[in-house]
Amino acid sequence: VKPDDLVLAVAEAALENGAAVFTGNGNLPRALSTLLDRRTFFYMTGSMGLCASIAAGFANRSRASVVALEGDGNLLMGSSALPAVAKAAEGRTFVHVVVDNAQCETTGGQKTLSPEVDMCGVAAADGYDSTRSVRDLDELAAALSAAFERGGRTFIHAVVGLRASPKHPRPRLEPSEIAERFVSEAREQGWSVDSGERQKVERA
Amino acid sequence: LSSDSHRSIVGHATSTDKVTSRQFAGVSRPADVAWALDGTGFTFVTGVPDSVFADLIAALEASDLDARYLLATREDNAIALAVGAYLAGEQPLVFMESAGVGTALDALTSLAVAYGIPLVLLIAWAGYKGRDVVHHNAIGEGLDQLLDVIGVPFWTCAQSSLAGASFRDLLDKARRAAVDHRGPTAVLVVPTELARAKELRT
Numbered sequence: 001v002k003p004d005d006l007v008l009a010v011a012e013a014a015l016e017n018g019a020a021v022f023t024g025n026g027n028l029p030r031a032l033s034t035l036l037d038r039r040t041f042f043y044m045t046g047s048m049g050l051c052a053s054i055a056a057g058f059a060n061r062s063r064a065s066v067v068a069l070e071g072d073g074n075l076l077m078g079s080s081a082l083p084a085v086a087k088a089a090e091g092r093t094f095v096h097v098v099v100d101n102a103q104c105e106t107t108g109g110q111k112t113l114s115p116e117v118d119m120c121g122v123a124a125a126d127g128y129d130s131t132r133s134v135r136d137l138d139e140l141a142a143a144l145s146a147a148f149e150r151g152g153r154t155f156i157h158a159v160v161g162l163r164a165s166p167k168h169p170r171p172r173l174e175p176s177e178i179a180e181r182f183v184s185e186a187r188e189q190g191w192s193v194d195s196g197e198r199q200k201v202e203r204a
Numbered sequence: 205l206s207s208d209s210h211r212s213i214v215g216h217a218t219s220t221d222k223v224t225s226r227q228f229a230g231v232s233r234p235a236d237v238a239w240a241l242d243g244t245g246f247t248f249v250t251g252v253p254d255s256v257f258a259d260l261i262a263a264l265e266a267s268d269l270d271a272r273y274l275l276a277t278r279e280d281n282a283i284a285l286a287v288g289a290y291l292a293g294e295q296p297l298v299f300m301e302s303a304g305v306g307t308a309l310d311a312l313t314s315l316a317v318a319y320g321i322p323l324v325l326l327i328a329w330a331g332y333k334g335r336d337v338v339h340h341n342a343i344g345e346g347l348d349q350l351l352d353v354i355g356v357p358f359w360t361c362a363q364s365s366l367a368g369a370s371f372r373d374l375l376d377k378a379r380r381a382a383v384d385h386r387g388p389t390a391v392l393v394v395p396t397e398l399a400r401a402k403e404l405r406t
Contacts, residue, residue: 022288042291046314050284054315057288060274061248081281088274088285176320176386182291192293 001136003099003165006158007031007069009137010097011041013144014067019095020058020186024051024070026106028099032069033171039185043171043178049078052096056088064191065093065148072100072114079122086127086153093151095144096123100159123155131155244375246324248289250274250282251299256328256363256395260299279304283311286323295379299326302344302392305351312388313354322382324375325356325390328363332398351390357381358390362404366393 011032014021021041023029029043042058044051052075055068066089070078075098085096098119104110120131129152132143140158147154171178186192249272253261264273272294276282279300286296300308305327316323330336331344343350351358359378365371374391382389394404 044315046318047280047284047311050280050311050315053281053284054288054291057248057250057274057285058291059288060285061272061289061292061294078281080277081284084274084277084281084285088288175318179291179319179321183293186292 001140001158001160001163003027003101003160003163004031004035005137006099006140006160008035009140010067010069010144011036011038013141013148014065014095015040017065017093017148019065019067019093019148020055020062020182020191021067021069022051022055022058024048024068024074026071026073026104027165027168028069028071029171030168031165033173034168039181040189042182043173045171045175045178049074049076050081052078052085053081053088055096056085056094058186059092059094060088061193062092062186062191063193064186064189066095068094068096070098071105072098072102072119073104073112074098075100075119076112076114076117079126082123082126082128086123089153090127092153093148094153095147095156096128096154097144097156097158100157101161101163101165105165119157120155123157128153128155131157133157133159135159244372245379246295246297246375248272248286248294248296249299250276250285250289250296251326252276252279252282252301252304254299254301254328254330256301256366256393257299257326260366279308280311283308283316283323287315287319287321290321290323296323297326297375298323299328301328302330302347303340305347306343309354312356316388317355320386321388322379322386323388324378324382325358325388326375327358327390327392329360329392329394329398332394335398347392356388356390357385358392360392360394360404362394362399363396364399 023043025044025048051070052068055066059066100114102114120133123131134140134143143156282298286298289296331340334341334345359374361374378389378391
């Protein structure tokens with residue numbers, strides 16, 4: 001699987017299903033912001049390991065379906081958050097995709113512990129409703145459409161092997177611009193759980 | 205934000221206070237919590253427990269606010285959940301103990317500060333003035349300097365003020381400051397057993 005094709009497949013499935021997208025740091029925000037930038041995409045550029053937590057906090061207070069897209073290094077760093085992620089995303093359509101190339105690529109391709117870890121087993125144990133391991137784009141497409149159709153919390157482990165990703169530049173937006181753009185688009189889309197109640201708070 | 209407001213000290217402890225921390229531990233009726241949250245504009249609460257906030261958390265758990273309250277696994281997890289809730293339009297409050305600021309440091313700096321997220325931290329200040337056990341003093345003694353370095357304005361109050369109107373006012377002030385300066389602010393709560401009365405009088 002070409003890494004860029006995988007990123008595009010996830011992003012396009014998210015767009016077709018009206019889902020917000022959150023990326024972990026490393027190559028993924030670079031690839032996504034270069035290949036297919038949208039106002040409903042949130043690029044996490046630091047805070048490694050916390051992508052799924054941000055996505056789940058958003059899912060908890062939103063009507064939108066949510067995709068969290070991160071690499072194996074991010075998942076391994078942030079796996080202590082998974083029980084809270086699963087709890088926060090309970091009852092939502094929450095699709096957590098881990099792109100596993102078994103390395104920390106942007107820092108020089110250091111091998112991670114991912115081959116030692118049953119990621120789907122971890123996700124299932126921490127409260128996800130369903131898990132799926134995929135090895136090519138067809139399997140990924142099937143897993144994504146099942147995830148959106150079924151709803152609930154789905155964990156997809158996309159094993160891509162040790163294949164070098166194309167070099168993409170960092171997202172051109174400043175972090176504060178990424179946040180402002182996303183907040184404004186979420187408001188535009190009416191994604192808030194109870195916008196009426198919040199307006200009351202804002203007026204106070 | 206001026207350094208004056210940055211350092212303001214409020215609280216209700218007096219030299220005649222002879223009470224247990226339990227008596228002053230906070231709000232114990234869900235209705236009070238709901239009022240406190242509404243009154244200060246917070247719409248989402250998460251964090252990692254500390255005994256200073258035991259009654260507050262018990263009230264959150266017992267209240268009908270459970271959809272707006274999530275217990276986090278770690279303090280960095282809490283910050284990130286709060287950032288997500290903010291992106292959905294909520295105003296988050298995140299509670300933790302001072303040791304948790306160490307765990308949360310990367311989330312605070314490269315996420316909350318960098319992305320300009322106006323969340324408010326409610327921190328139980330273990331290690332205050334080095335009067336605590338060694339492992340709390342190690343980070344707690346310099347917690348104010350640490351927050352200065354990472355650019356998080358803060359206010360300090362006594363645990364004994366948690367159930368009162370002054371605490372509600374302080375939370376409101378911290379929230380407004382967070383929105384104004386587009387980044388996190390903090391309210392530090394000094395545990396009763398570490399506070400000496402006159403320090404925390406207004």
